[in-house]
Amino acid sequence: MALESINPATGELIETFTEWSDEQVASVIEEVDKAWMDWAHTTFEQRATLMKRAAQVLRDNIDEYARTMAVEMGKPISEGRGEINKCALCCDFYADHAEGFLADEPIESDGSKSYVGHRPIGTVLAVMPWNFPFWQVFRFAAPALMAGNTGVLKHSSNVPRCALQIEEVFVKAGFPANVFRTLMIGSRKVDAVIENPKVKAVTLTGSDIAGRKVAAKAGEMLKKTVLELGGSDPFVVLADADLDAAAAAAAKSRCINSGQSCIAAKRFIVVEEVYEAFLEKFTASMKALVIGDPLDESSQVGAQARHDLMLELHDQVKASVAAGAKVVLGGAPLERAGCFYPPTILTEVVPGVPAYTEELFGPVASVIRAENDADALHIANDTPFGLGACVWTADLEKGEAFAAHLEAGAAFVNGMVKSDPRLPFGGVKISGFGRELSYHGIKEFVNIQTVWVK
Incomplete structure (x- = not known):
């Protein structure tokens, strides 16, 4: 070969x-x-x-x-x-x-x-x-x-x-x-x-x-x-979170490396009280990202690495929609040369929907509604993956306690998950x-x- x-x-x-x-x-x-x-x-x-x-x-x-x-x-x-x-x-x-x-x-x-x-x-x-x-x-x-x-x-x-x-x-x-x-x-x-x-x-x-x-x-x-x-990292937003900061970090975390990262946030779990407000801010942040030629200094989202991988991602999106998910933003490859998939947001993502359980390796976000903090923790851990996770809250003591119960190799409070030579990295x-x-x-x-x- x-x-x-x-x-x-x-x-x-x-x-x-x-x-x-x-x-x-x-x-x-x-x-x-x-x-x-x-x-x-x-x-x-x-x-x-x-x-x-x-x-x-x-x-x-x-x-x-x-x-x-x-x-x-x-x-x-x-x-x-x-x-x-x-x-x-x-x-x-x-x-x-x-x-x-x-x-x-x-x-x-x-x-x-x-x-x-x-x-x-x-x-x-x-x-x-x-x-x-x-x-x-x-x-x-x-x-x-x-x-x-x-x-x-x-x-x-x-x-x-x-x-x-x-x-x-x-x-x-x-x-x-x-x-x-x-x-x-x-x-x-x-x-x-x-x-x-x-x-x-x-x-x-x-x-x-x-x-x-x-x-x-x-x-x-x-x-x-x-x-x-792989990972299907949860990004948990509690009711007292700074929604502007969380939404901006959410867009960056989902679309870093054009969404092709094991520790990119993939499931955005938001408590009912701030769900609509977060979704609005998150959608605006995702929509503002610049998609373009990877060699262009202004590009924030480049090409997907291979054509077959882009098609696999789109198949997961289509299967999720067929199972009841709703497309809020994006949802299909761009009609241009190359392998470009736009920042995409899916809602109504519940158990049984592929976007709930599978890793989506591209700029596709699943926004999931949680009834309360306990439900958010359950949803965060309701995955076969366990690489990274983060929680957003103004109460740092509550955030640390929440993080301690996340089933992941890395748990971040008020920050997107990242690797650092000073910190151990890996999953469960x-x-x-x-x-x-x-x-x-x-x-x-x-x-x-x-x-x-x-």
Whole structure:
């Protein structure tokens, strides 16, 4: 098969890459394993120096990398710059903190000395998605490499140019050859990579369907996995919330990355008392968003990443309407070249409507009426997903108490859910397991080793 880079804003085929043979893949993994044998013995200071250089390479090439994302998967270029800056921040964060996070931990025992050490385990395979093509990779790569592991990347097949540029970052930064490599393969070759004995662990960000497949194969091979899967994040608005602030944040959270984000708010659960007022303000905020060419600095909503994904989204909208949902705004692909779907609002979304239970991966919001706070909490948790959630209220004590009962890996009060290198990130239920980022993330792929001395 071929890996194709297609501009979703125009439908233009940019470049085609030939998929690597099984022999090429195995050869590269062999070289990465050899590189690990040396890399594992480098000092934190040596790794940090290189990781700081990687951060600088990202900043020095920010416009180039943002343009690649805009052209290859439709991300508005202004958001692309923000993504590259976030990657650089992540590199700096782990360069500064990895040694402290992985310091030996003394333990009292019956030995004269005992402690817990954190040792690198080898090569980690990352199976990554197209929606944040740089950020998803760097939030794995920065901690994994700083821990002394090596990495191989199987990126989404529609962003091959992003994948190669990410490898280029580490080369330009001066990392030893083969410490990080991109594998130019499609999904059908992932199982063989997991089966390779030189690959020690797997991390995947993607759909729950992909997660089940990777977890099953990794389980068969007895290899550690971290899965960050989909979400149908609730955005809860209580009666005392600042509706202007909530509506503005709601539009941004639903339509960031053109709505293609696991932690984008998707279900807007509003108590009866302020339902109509919030809906009016939210509709105005969504309607004001600028849809356009991802390369245009003024665009706030770009193209959907692929034509087939846009059609899947529209099928979900049509099925929801057929089940009783009402379209308040948008509701159909724009009649123009490229894969453009407008900001869309659905109301009358109740159990049994696809928009109530399914993840809608595009700029489509489900606004759901709740009788009171207790009903809002029930609706928020009435989902198989559990990635992120937020609640809006003027009473911070009540907000924290509400957040503590949200079944999600991240719960925000009066703010849209976001990832941050300082905070652990991941989900519960079918949104996955394990954590990325913070000190939790760097400890996922190390040997937590007990050392006992008498």
